[in-house]
Amino acid sequence: MDNAATTPVKKEVLDSMIPYFKEFYGNPSSIYKKGREAKKALDESREKVAKILGASSREIYFTSGGSESDNWAIKGVAFGNKDKGNHIITTKIEHHAVLHTCEYLERNGFDVTYLDVDEYGMINLEDLKNAITDKTILISVIYANNEVGTIQPISEIGKIAKQNNIYFHTDAVQAIGNIEIDVEDLNIDLLSLSAHKLYGPKGVGALYIRKSVKLHPYIHGGAQERNRRAGTESIPNIVGLTKALEIAYENLESHNEKLILLRDKLIKNIMDNISHVKLNGHPEKRLPGNVNVSLKFIEGEALLLSLDMVGIAASSGSACTSGSLDPSHVLLAMGLPHEIAHGSLRLSLGDFNEEDEIDYVVENLKKIVDRLRAMSPLYDKLEEDK
Incomplete structure (x- = not known):
């Protein structure tokens, strides 16, 4: 129940990768046959990814994943456009790959505006307009939040x-x-974008860069990725990323229908069977598989460990901050107090989840919540005051 953290590699994806570990293992920069075979796979992958995004192949750059792509996009534009300005606009609910990059830039002479969000995690477009100055060179806004699933008005921002x-x-x-x-x-x-969130391999992603964008190279060395990101391309991973994308968009409608059905059942069953629960994120404009709730009078860490003991993998927020005991920065930005944000639970559904698992999760979640609340003096006082 934690597909937002990562997903298993689909069989078709793995099958597409294996030949590039064994038979077509050449370096795509080499001019002999083995190299040309690898280069052909690289070029074809770039074209396929571009087509899915509505871009041209020359605008697709392969990276090690989402964090690198975020870092490159923001630092690349910042340092490549210092002559035009030093102001960046982002939001308070970005992934830490964006927030920490912006904090780094603030320490290096850039100004950053962090936009507030409403109770659903949505930015206000008037706030965005008002934040723009003659020094603004970049706006960076997460498409769909990784914790609460809220989908931003990307078209209007664009x-x-x-x-x-x-x-x-x-x-x-x-x-x-x-x-x-x-x-x-x-x-x-x-x-x-990143492959491992859509049933592809870990360690590979991509960055779309419009051809008119001026930005600095990210890794210096060889001439790979049109002299902007040096290093021998990981052809098996790139082929896997491409195959995962193709499968996702061939089956997008049925994928979303299934996940929305499971998501809505999960939300309804939690709200119907457990008291003092708040749904986090936008009630409608949210990812099809995302469920994020705050369970009052509960500590998130104890909840996750208890769920794990009955075979349920879940999260209290971003997988990248799971080692932190601090409450979610996303939920705090949405106005939740610390004590409620601490009891947040993210359940994220994927293609391999089935309806009977919803019943199992809710049944066990209720038992765990009842047990943990029985040890809570705050909950005990609430019951006494009734």
Whole structure:
């Protein structure tokens, strides 16, 4: 129940990768046959990814994943456009790959505005417009939040950026494979994605960079990725990423129908069977497989460990911060108090989940919540005051 953290590699994806470990293992920069075979796979993958995004193949750059793509997009634009300005606009609910990159830039002479969000995790477009200055060079807004699943008004943000001649980057790591995305229609200039969120391998992602965007190279060395990201390309991983994307968009409608059905049943059953629960995120504009709830009078860490003991994998927020005992920065930005944010639970559904698992999760979750609340003096006092 934690598909937002990662997903298993689908059999078709793994099957597509294996030949590039064994038979077509050449370095795509080599001019002999083995190299040409690898280069052909690289070129074909780039074309297929571009087609899915509505881009050209020369605008697709392969990376090690979403975090690298976010870092490159933001740092690349910042350092490549210092002559035009030093102001960046983002939000308080971004993935830490964006937030920590912006904090790094603040320590290096850049100004960053962090937009507030409402109780559903949605930005206000008027706040965005008001934040723009003549020094603004980049707007970076997450497409769909990795914790609460809220989908931002990306098309409207893209229009605002274009009207003001500002580059627009979106972290689409959670959105890819769940939402149709056309970078031209949405006026997106840079887009980050990762394979392991859509049943592809870990360690590979991509960054779409519109051909008109001026940005610094990310890794220096060889001439790979058109001299912008040096290093021998991981052809098996790139082929796997491409296959995973193709499968996702061939089956997008049935995928979403299934996940929405499971998601809505899970939300309803939790709300019907457990008291003092708050649904986090937008009630409608949310990812098809995302359920995020706050269970009052509960500590998230104890809840996750108890769920794990009955075979349920879940999260209290981003997998990248699971080692932290701090409450979710996303939930705090949405106005939740610390004590409620601490009891948050993210359940994220995927293609391999089935309906009977919903019943199992809710049944066990109720037992665990009842047991943990029985040890809570705050909950005990609440019951006494009734």
